[in-house]
Every structure is written in C-alpha cells, then in structure tokens.
Amino acid sequence: MKRREHLGLDLTPIIDVVFILLIFFIVTSVFKKEELALMLDLPSSNAKSMQVKQEQVFIELSVDKLAIRGIEVSFSSLEDNLKEIKNKDEPVIVRIDKKVPYEKVVKVLDLLQKYSLNNLALVTNEEKKN
Numbered sequence: 552m553k554r555r556e557h558l559g560l561d562l563t564p565i566i567d568v569v570f571i572l573l574i575f576f577i578v579t580s581v582f583k584k585e586e587l588a589l590m591l592d593l594p595s596s597n598a599k600s601m602q603v604k605q606e607q608v609f610i611e612l613s614v615d616k617l618a619i620r621g622i623e624v625s626f627s628s629l630e631d632n633l634k635e636i637k638n639k640d641e642p643v644i645v646r647i648d649k650k651v652p653y654e655k656v657v658k659v660l661d662l663l664q665k666y667s668l669n670n671l672a673l674v675t676n677e678e679k680k681n
Contacts, residue, residue, distance in 0.1 A: 608620065608641070608643045609621065609644045609646065610629070610643060610646070611647075612645070612648065612655060612659055613648045613651065614648060614652075617659075626658060626662070629659070629662060630665075633663065634666060636666065639668060640670060643670065644674060645659070645673050646674040647659075647673070
C-alpha cells in the first residue's frame with residue numbers, strides 16, 4: 552500500500568512578493584517634513600532666521616487658498632481657529648505667496664489683530680548672494 556505524502560504550501564515566494572511590494576511603496580511614498588499645505592512662491596529677504604517649534608501656529612496664504620496648521624480652511628474657519636489660541640505671546644508663523652493680492656493679506660492681518668495675535672513671523676526665502 553502506497554502512502555500519500557502530505558503536500559505543504561511553500562510561503563517563500565509569497566513572502567518575497569510582499570517584501571518587494573513593501574519596498575516599492577516605501578520608496579515611492581512622500582514623507583511629510585512639515586505641516587505645510589500649500590506650495591508657495593515666497594519673496595526673498597536677508598533677515599535673520601529663527602527656530603520654529605512644532606506647536607507654533609502656521610498660517611499659509613496663496614492666491615486662491617488659505618491653510619492653518621497644514622489644513623486648508625476658509626476665512627471664517629480661520630477666525631474660529633484663531634479664537635482658540637491660548638498663548639497670545641507665541642509667534643504666529645505666516646507664509647504668504649508673493650503673488651497674493653494685498654487685500655487678502657490685510658484680511659489675515661486684521662483677523663490676527665482682532666484676537667491680539669501681534670507677534671508675527673513672516674517666512675521668506677533666503678536671499679541669494681552672488
């Protein structure tokens with residue numbers, strides 16, 4: 552009488568494929584460096600740089616969008632976010648695209664002044680020296 556040999560499933564090729572897919576997704580993914588939501592073309596300046604803490608408030612303003620702490624918002628929800636800021640002495644980091652109309656900049660600055668957030672830090676590109 553012949554005895555049947557029990558066949559087992561070989562998992563080695565499946566594990567190889569999973570690792571190759573994992574490597575592919577890690578290599579092709581984009582890691583978020585900062586909580587920046589908008590791609591802005593910042594003006595240049597030769598002002599001194601400052602260290603930015605993780606918990607500081609970031610406001611970004613482009614020609615057609617507005618973001619706070621890396622999340623796109625409208626002007627009305629920006630006001631709601633500014634109401635909730637407890638520490639009025641911490642600098643508010645403001646990134647404004649150089650093509651933004653002056654009227655929009657004034658709206659943001661008015662909202663900041665309304666909630667006594669007067670400690671502003673405007674972000675610029677470092678001026679290139681020839």
